[in-house]
Amino acid sequence: MGSRRMSKKRSSRNLMPFGAIIQLGSRLWNVSALSILILTSCNVLLMLRLLQTDCPANGSTNSATRSQSVARPHVPPAPPAIIDLQFRHTLPITNLTSPLNADFQLGRWDTTRSIKMVDHVIVGDDFRSLSTRYSVCLATQSSVERLHSLVEVAHHWTGPISAALFAAGDDELSVLQGYIEFLRRCYAPVRERVSFHVAFPKERLPTHIFVTDKISSFDCALPEASLQQLLHLRSAETVRWRLRNPYPQNHLRNLARKNCQTTHVFLTDIDIVPSSDLAQGVDTFLKADTCKRLCAYVIPTYELDPRVTFPPNKSELVRLTTRGLARPFHHKVFIYNQYATNFSRWEEDIESKAVHVSHSVTNFEFLYEPFYIAPDTVPPHDERFIGYGFTRNTQVYEMFVVGYEFLVLSPVFTIHWGLQNRKGRPSWRERQNTNNRKNFDQFKREVFARYNKDPLNMVVNKSKDQVNSYKTK
DSSP, rough: HHHHHOOOOHHHHHHHHHHHHHHHHHHHHHHHHHHOOOOOOOOOOOOHHHTTOOHHHOOOOOOHHTTTTTOOOOOOOOOOOSGGGGGGOOOOOOOOOOOOOOOOGGGOOOTTSSSSEEEEEEETTTTHHHHHHHHHEEEEEEEEGGGHHHHHHHHHOSSSSEEEEESSSSSHHHHHHHHHHHHHHOOOHHHEEEEEEEEEEEOOOOOOOOOOGGGGGGOOOOHHHHHHHHHHTTTTHHHHHHHHHHHHOHHHHHHHHOOSSSSSSOOOOOOOOOOTHHHHHHHHHHHHHOSSOOOOOOOOEEEEOOSEEEEEESSHHHHHTTTSSSEETTTTTTTTGGGOHHHHEEEEEESSSSSEEEEEEOOOTTOOOOOEEETTOOOOOOTTTOOSSSSHHHHHHHHHHHHHHEEEEOOOEEEEEOOGGGSSHHHHHHHHHHHHHHHHHHHHHHHHHSOOOOOTTTTTTOOOHHHHGGGOO
């Protein structure tokens, strides 16, 4: 009996620690479950906070949010972190079919039947009403590789935008339609203001569009990185074709311009970003304008160091030029491109909130190619000039022959990101320039015959060698 009692006491002493362990484990489990519940609740609240963040219609940024963004390496250089986290805007993707509202078998051909064009494949929600309210439309053109620049342009330009895009075959068209869907989902200014048109080469007309659901995972804060992902869908054959064949800039410029519905057009390239008040300021100016002549209004264009932020006004832009962080467009690459604008005089003009004429261009010379606003009755861009070289300056030269006066506006401006130099320009651009130079002799004679004017003596006194010498200066 004694031994049995001793055994029970020992068993009782051995079981007590085990029970305590069970109770301790139960308490720890309760604490862990409570911690998980608290963390889950915090994550849900944080997610709801992020989903409520919207894109500002004017595209404004601040230094606090810029520091959270990812830099955007690109050639030509682009500003780091142009699209900030405050631009994040999400909508559920409810339709993965093609958003392009067009029958690509029914497009219209150019005069040589080498390029087929389709108008208004997607129309911005407010494009029609904006075209009624504004007297000027921004017309721009782009290849698929640079289309991300449209985000910043659309956030700065508050009026209607006509965008002509180039696609070489089914895979590039699929990339375009996927990226347009992404842009419209993420950025209200693109969805509301932009009407898209497309052009195709005869050798690579589209037959069908394949749809990818990859865009559902794209981050709206990273438009360029999202485009790079889509570009991987292009075949190696398409990439080789694009390298071999020049880009039809003038076809696309005409396509974009002629699909504007306003009396005046501001014709630019996709990487030319307008100052934030340009659309409204110029609209007010044009509605009060009393020009009795043929007038084209030049908007000064500057290159900007990608390390700085977009200047909010003319005073800040001028300050950046004094520090060497901004300079006239193409100043180092080819000074004659913009020289006649007379940037020094523009910078000295007293800044005013109201858009006004700073001065007239009095030293017009061949190869001058400003970005300008003019009535939609100016001569078209000659589509014989394919690729780079003699594409814009020939059209501006014809305007000068017709009798247009070029007037420089202030305080508005446009920006091209990156300080350019000759070393950064690829050799194929000079080859294309040489090919286009061959068409210029015929072009200048046609202009002389059409208007019976030769104000720069391009036909009468200048030999072909003299004209070619402009490019070597």
